Structures are given as C-alpha cells and as structure tokens.
Amino acid sequence: MAEISTTHPRVLRLKQVLDRVGLSRSTIYDRMNPASPRYDDSFPKPMKIGSSAVGWLESSINKWIESLVDNTLRGK
Template sequence: MMTAENSVRFLRIKELTQLIGMAKSTIYDRLDPKSKRYDPTFPVPIKLGAGVTVWASNEIEAWMKACMEAARGGVQQAINR
C-alpha cells in the first residue's frame, strides 16, 4: 500500500523550478558536465517520451536535504573552530 510518506511523484520542469527555486537554465547547467555550475549529485531526469522529461520527487528531496546538511555542516565546522 502506498502512503504519503513513501509515494513518489514525477515533477515536470515548471514544478521543479518552483520547488527548488532555480531557473530552468540553472537546472540544465547543473546536469551539463561542461558547465561551471555542473553538479554531479543533482538528480538525473527521466525521459518518459517525446518532449516529456520529469524528475522523481524522492530524489529531489534527498538532494535538497544533502544540500542543507552540507551547508549547515560547513557553518557548524566554522563555529567549532
């Protein structure tokens, strides 16, 4: 049985930009190894068909949590010095 806690939604680019607060171009830069903004930890999109690209909500949420932990960990390390 699927519950709200373990359900996975597919996010289209418009919803993804709103959720993470990044522009569409920045998201695609994060995915491009040739870009200065490349982020190998950014979740890879899923191609569902011609012109349909989505991201798994659970992967995006895990990435967001990792970003927060990294940012807070850096602040905590500076405080502990």
C-alpha cells in the same frame, strides 16, 4: 481498522522542480551539463516520461535539497 499509508513515486515536471528548488531553468540544465562551470554531479537526472517529455522523481529532488541543507549545516 487502521489505514495503511503507502507513498507512490511522484514525477515532477520542470516547472514544479523550478518552484521546489528556487533555481532558473538555465541553471537547472547547467547543473546537469558536465561542460558547465555550474555542473553538479549530485543534481538528480531527469527521466524520460514521453516522446519529448522528461520529469524528475520527487524523492530525488527532496534528497538533493536535504543534502544541500546538511552540507550547509556542516559548513561545507
């Protein structure tokens, strides 16, 4: 009998996002801050996962990284 593979959404905490994207904590928050010169509207927004905890969907982070690669390959 063949197994059916399903993927469930995975939430990454800040340390995991830092490891994944290779940016510093302050740069991550600058990417999300419209007042920052480093603001990036395409950077994934965190979601609240507890009273004082946030996380990012792994799929959103992966898509953002893929868009950087695509833009680099297209010379943007």
